[in-house]
Amino acid sequence: MYGENAPPSWARLPGARCRAVEHLTKLEGLQEFELLAGLDEGFFQALAIASEVLEIGAGTALYREGEPSGAVYFMGEGRAKLYRSSGGRKARDQILGVVGDGSVLGLASALEGKPQSQGATALTDCVLYAVFRDDLVHLMASYPETSLRLARVLAARTRELEDLVGDLVFHSAPQRVARMLLDLATEEGRVTKRGVVFHPSLSRQEMAEATGISREALSRTLSRLAQEGILDLGGGKTVTILKPAELRART
Template identity: 35%
Template sequence: MADDVVLTAPLFAGLEPDSARTLIASMKSIDVGRGDVLFHEGEPGDRLYVIREGKIKLGTRSSDGRENLLAVLGPGEMIGELSLFDPGTRTATATAISDAVVLEMGHHDLQTWLASTPAVAEHLLQALARRLRRTNEALADLVFSDVPGRVAKALLDLSSRFGRPVEDGIRVAHDLTQEELAQLVGASRETVNKALADFAARGWVRREGRAVVLLDVDRLERRAR
């Protein structure tokens, strides 16, 4: 089952199932505990990772110690593909927010693989384009959207990847602390908590620790616009 999710990663797109599974078998599997750092911002980027299980956050830290959460990634998503096309240091720190398993491939092995299967490079470039589009949307939201709108959009984005249907809605086990959720939205923890409390009072969501149940997706979608 885990491999079925991994096969959705752009690295394996367009490959015959047998070829994709052969590639997966050749990659190193790494267990990462919650809170463990996979790599640090500023380190040489010479590895690509595909998440097999769990969740990894990508974050940056300013010179004065403030943190910014760029993304939360889950099974089937890749980390470190940027340095394949633009060699250099890591632009973010990757930290597990739940116990995770990742598949690792060195760039030398990846380049060899791409030389024999050039069609995969197109899918990797498409993945980079999607990542850039999401970054541009996030920047626009910071300028044009208020905090409640950004919170609603973040919840919907997390639900599209981590949500599971339950009797009264969609349960999203995001595994983020209140501070991390605020960093993802780009606002203070107090302001984000106020928005969540308002959503709960309106009956749009129900908070459950490091999870939230979306009770009224339509209202959240309208608020996110």
């Protein structure tokens, strides 16, 4: 589907535009990553040189499944979903994870030097630092500590994927929905006297894809929870978890 030498997808993103933020230089932005905290000054210099700041609007695809992997992306600001598509005619998607500030995207495929095994799409406007594959490998060789940290990132991703598999196989749809809501809430929620309130960054369709069920089934499950007084699906797209404990019990 994509030629071996196709340009990196972000180069042709409609949402991509030059970054024009004065209060934060590229170097300073990179130094904010907890993942890289404590590494050499020289490392950051080299990383700043090797990287590009990238700003994309909500909804734009960072990279797609099958596309050649040209770079890894450090997420400075924003949220994105990682997903896989079924090859078939009626292409369903499965969301593998939703990542936020401080995460690394596309690392596995970049290290393997294989095409992207997943797609990534911005859920909100994002600020990213792109590091090209060869530069990354070179940096890892020059600054050994970096390799170790990135290996740990991959280890964590491995665990998350195992959790996902376990969730899909062992738990029923309502249980998975409950967990998904709790996960979203801890990332995006604000605690009030009524409960935890949030504007989900995921549409119903995407929530369904994250839980591995159909959109209709998700809708029904949410309605049921609302009916039982555990959730409040307030007017303007807001979701309020009225009884977090009740919800947790359904996991």
